[in-house]
Amino acid sequence: MNETFGRFVRRRREELARGRGGYSVRKMAAMLDIQPSYISKIEREEVKPPSEETIIQMAQVLEVDQDVLLALAGKVSADLRGIIVKRPQLFADLLRQIREAPDHAILRVVREIRDGKW
């Protein structure tokens, strides 16, 4: 993942602004209830990425996957942390085993609902 958090936020915001308007720094700041200057600093990477809560709100406003945005900020969402902490050995082992696997192989790990005998 070569893209950084600030650059991604700026690119996505500008993309939405071109598509439908209403995505100026000022308007996005109003949607998130934070200062416009803070958004500018985030985009210019003059400050560290915001809190998990703010990143999740940003993901909704920017209509992107919250886990992708959190990952760009070097974070893992609280619910995923909770899953790992509950069974750390199992998930650590699983993640290490599949870390080099291609996407299509990982997708096969997704749990399907079993169909039985009707």
Next chain:
Amino acid sequence: MIELRADELVFAFPEVHPGAQATVNFQRTLRIPDDGKDYPLPPGLGRFPLRHVDDFGRAVPPSWIEHGGVLLPMYQAEALWLSFQGNYLDEHEAYYRIALKIATGKINAVSGQPWRAGLHRRPQDYVVVPEQPWLDGYCVEKGIIRQFVAMPLGAGYTAEEQVTGKAEFGGLQIMAIPMKRDVFERHFPKVPTRPIVREPRSSVICFSAGGSEMGLAPGGRMRQEISEDPFDLADWDLEHASRCFIHICNSKDWQAITGEQPPTEPPTAAAYTKAGMPWFDYYSEREAVAGSKVLAGLQSVATLGRRRRKKPLPENETVKVDRVINLRPVQLKGRVREYIC
């Protein structure tokens, strides 16, 4: 393949088309009075929790493990409706069409016929997503359904028991069949790419909202059309059908089985209406299927209860509905009956 994601069944057919997908969730709702009057659509009060039956091997009946699928909790005499969402493909400016066949206790909820593979017309035994946004009950007349109401399997109220005389399966069964890829691409060819403009998401209204085996029985009457399939029967890719068995467990046993609290009981229709909350009506221009004679012949829970000198439905008084929100197909992308709390 079928996945369980956030209490929703995701039917996907990546082998047919990357966008061939539809989701189904089960909405908690009010039980409308079973008094012979026709009611508008009640609201959705959030999704029922869904869990894999395989996760509770020793706590559920062996037949559930044999059937596979998922389980959800319902109180006796509680109602539900099925909410359907299609997958919108920007490059085609269209939803990928998926046909859904729905049965309770393996009795088809649209045609009243016993479960069989494939799709059929005359009578039509399935719905098409997104043309059909939801299903609240059994199609008993053109434009009228009888609400799905949970009753203990074996008590004689369920559609299955009334049609077959047996309490064998209970629960719900769903089969999804995607449209053939070449047919979809012919009906909905790709459009030249341009900046994607999604509709802003509308604000979601938030309302604060026997044995363990249950089946579904016909409850009160509701105005709801089941749309005719606007496509040809040959347009559906029957080689790629997926099916799922949804077992219904009595809510009082949910915690013992899963370790989780079941949802609270929904408000009564009278309390909800008295609080000034809205009901809904939905009109589309589409032709509706005629009701099933088999389903029209079923006795509703209240009727059967009266004949047995029992009162299976508490709080079944007639409700005068004043506040009705009219929904149109164009609104469905942004505004729907279900509320996420």
